[in-house]
Amino acid sequence: MGFHKSSMNIELKSGHVLTAYCRKPTGEATYSELNLDDFLGAKKGKFAWSADNFSDHASDVNLKLEGPTHEPMLSARLDDEEGGEHMDVVNLADCIKNENGRLRFMDCF
Template identity: 35%
Template sequence: MSFHASAQNIRVDDGHILRATLDNGSGEWVDAEFDLNQAIGNNDGNFEWGGNDFAGSAENISFDIEGDGVPILRAELRDMEGNLQARDLNLAERIGNNGGSFHFE
């Protein structure tokens, strides 16, 4: 299950730490965090699922809940020539809530 449907107070701290209060499936809300650098990389100026350390080559990292509650990560990522590319990523595509803990799908 995508995490945002069972989460409150979703935010990204320090540019790469996803934090929220997640429903653990038993009606309890628990604090959880996930280092996005462990699941997202930068491939020539593009976000890459399954990579790592995107934040090391990113500037102007931001996070917001957009539209119908979609969790969007935005950043300017350096490409191989050193140019910044404005990119966004829907975190709900691959991050879920497993019993009150974030998990990468």
């Protein structure tokens, strides 16, 4: 289950730090931060999981909760390593979970 289903006030800080109040099994919500640059990169103008430092290659970074289930979609214009830029979008819920009130990256691909 994606972290967004058990979290609130999901935001992006400094263009690469995901923040949220994540519910624990007890119902208590705790503040958590996760630096996306630690495991999300950019390759050839596309987001790449299990890479790093996407923000070094990104502009127009934006986080929106979209659709009926409020999927956390991160979008950015990413350098393609050949002088061009491409807009790409990644669903953060694919690889991030709420583990006992903390945002955690999970190997997903």
